[in-house]
Amino acid sequence: MWQCTAERKTIRKSPRIFIVISVIFCIFLMYTNMNNSISTYTEFQPTYKRKVTNMTQKSDFFSKDNVLNYSTDNVSLFSNLDYDPKAVNNSRLENDIFEWLLDFKTDVNDTITELTNASEIEKKSVLTTKLTNTPSLKHSPFTENQYGNKDTDIRGQTYLSRVTNWMKFKNRPSFGKQNLQLLSLFPFFNTFNKSAYDIMNMEPLTFDPAYKNPCFKGTDSTPIKDGQLHCLPYFYIIGVKKSGTSDLYSRLRRHPEICTPSFPKESQWFSRFRFGIKAFSMNVRKIHAIFQRGIDPRKVDFFISLFDSAASCIQRSPSRDVHDSLHYNKITVEASPSTLHMQTKWEMLPGNENISEPRYTNFNYIKHITPNAKIIILFRNPTSRLYSDFLHSTGGKYGNSSATVFHKDVIEIIKAYKNCFNHFSHRSCVYNNTLKSILRDKRLDIAESFNAGFYAVFMKDLLSVFGTSQILPILMSDYVTKMKQTLESVFDFLDISSVGSLAMRRILNLKTKNVSTKKRRSWPMLESTKTILDDFFRPFNEDMAEVMKDKRYLFLD
Known part of the structure; x- marks a missing residue:
């Protein structure tokens, strides 16, 4: 009699035990995936950190000599920043970086055009205005704690301000107004072929x-x-x-x-x-x-x-x-x-x-x-x-x-x-x-x-x-x-x-x-x-x- 009662109690409790084990297992998987995402970003970050920092710090990249050389030699802005879709498994980070690069490239080209056409006296004013009012020249998708790392502002303190919410920046109206040309990816759009x-x-x-x-x-x-x-x-x-x-x-x-x-x-x-x-x-x-x-x-x-x-x-x-x-x-x-x-x-x-x-x-x-x-x-x-x-x-x-x-x-x-x-x-x-x-x-x-x-x-x-x-x-x-x-x-x-x-x-x-x-x-x-x-x-x-x-x-x- 006692054995039968014990068996019934075990059977009654087993679903609860199964649920507890399932919850613990799910938490373990979530923790593992989170760590993988952070480690993926951490492994991916240094390459871009070095390249973007070297290229985009205002004190270096936007100097008069660099701007004139870029305009004269028509050197590709991203010749050392080739896009590799396999470089990172975090699709949100991948898309954010890609969209920012396209936006940044467009804004830099606009800046170069204006600086080239400006007189020597006007150059400083044009550059200051551009750096103050153009979001992609002030911010990058690497700012703030969006991908599990508090220290990801890789463009340094030279920026005029920081992005407090990257998702708002990503969805800003200017993205819809600019033709984000895929020139970095596809050579087909360099010329218009009917x-x-x-x-x-x-x-x-x-x-x-x-x-x-x-x-x-x-x-x-x-x-x-x-x-x-x-x-x-x-x-x-x-x-x-x-x-x-x-x-x-x-x-x-x-x-x-x-x-x-x-x-x-x-x-x-x-x-x-x-x-x-x-x-x-x-x-x-x-x-x-x-x-x-x-x-x-x-x-x-x-x-x-x-x-x-x-x-x-x-x-x-x-x-x-x-x-x-x-x-x-x-x-x-x-x-x-x-x-x-x-x-x-x-x-x-x-x-x-x-x-x-x-x-x-x-x-x-x-x-x-x-x-x-x-x-x-x-x-x-x-x-x-x-x-x-x-x-x-x-x-x-x-x-x-x-x-x-x-x-x-x-x-x-x-x-x-x-x-x-x-x-x-x-x-x-x-x-x-x-x-x-x-x-x-x-x-x-x-x-x-x-x-x-x-x-x-x-x-x-x-x-x-x-x-x-x-x-x-x-x-x-x-x-x-x-x-x-x-x-x-x-x-x-x-x-x-x-x-x-x-x-x-x-x-x-x-x-x-x-x-x-x-x-x-x-x-x-x-x-x-x-x-x-x-x-x-x-x-x-x-x-x-x-x-x-x-x-x-x-x-x-």
Whole structure:
């Protein structure tokens, strides 16, 4: 009797013992990984410490002789600082360093240009101003205790101040305004080669009918000739920024028939990356891995390679149809909101030369490589969307003055567009990259985002390329208030199966993505600004409502 009782007690206690052992084991693993990360950084740091310190201390590097020698001899700033993706395993540190180097290189070149053009008397003033006002010349990603080492300010006390929060520095608005050219990595962007961008004259791809998703095997007649399976997106989420695209993507990727690519949400290949402009969602190591295969980042080959992991996912899930033939029903997606409104260097691309409005846009390029692609686009009141993006992109750096700064930017941008409309067509002004460049040069935080609010112009172009059956427009107000019905309509549009009640509940209960913080919501837009924007966008909203045959696109709420 006693033995039986003892056995029951042991059985009852064993789960608790197992839980305790599991917790101890997890803590041990976490401690080990933390030490590995710190040791990895410690091993990696000295090489960069020596090189960066020697190159960038103001007393040495920015001396008059060094600046003039650099300008005269055109010596590469980073000839002794080659980027090696295998040098460190800490991906956050890797990306931080890489982004800072690109930013630093751009700022140094700007400084050199100004110093070269300045007189001897002006040089000291120019240098002082640059060192005072240019963040990358004052700070590096090695400052402060971000990677487990308190003594990582390797650029010394010669800096005018220290970074108190590197993540805020990393996300500063200037990153979005500067063209962070990948010249340190890719020689392709040193000169502009039209033939590399000639998508419209590319031979159409032939996709394997066994795959629902547009997929093909690499052969001598395809862009990539490796005998492996390659896939392009079955559908695209192309905008609009700050209208719920990230949240929709995060929920759709939970569907069992959707294979997401290796990059998080957006590649920005059509709008940024193929022109050498860094897309911050792209992992540097993965970019290198594709580049080392000899694939040109300007060509469709590179875009296709971004979906290699999705292709593997699709290939792993075959099924049998009624004729007992293998069929692959999974699909993949690309979700870059910039695809809608960022038509980078369109005026230089083949077929668009010497015209004031583009003949070919990102929509044409998508249609050419994936003729049956499906397009999802979310819309939101352009006034509230713009202010939301302003608070998001500036990181709340203006605090309680956010509404006032936003108001001033709006006044200046509207003035510029109205002036353009007096001389050119609406479409010509919306696609005018020179106008946007001028506004960006004025350090206006919303120059690019403002342009995304001309919905009717972009929707007309989209409808001229894709049929209505290939486009699913979604109002953000519907998505927020009727999420379950909206998701079901998306599943139906994509021709994927509906999910069970439990799976749907899990999808609906996911945390909302990219929502404004409570603090930012406490800085409301000025009523005067709202009135000005509503009046400006009204004729475009009316045009949009007519195009969509839906009065809700008047955005009167």
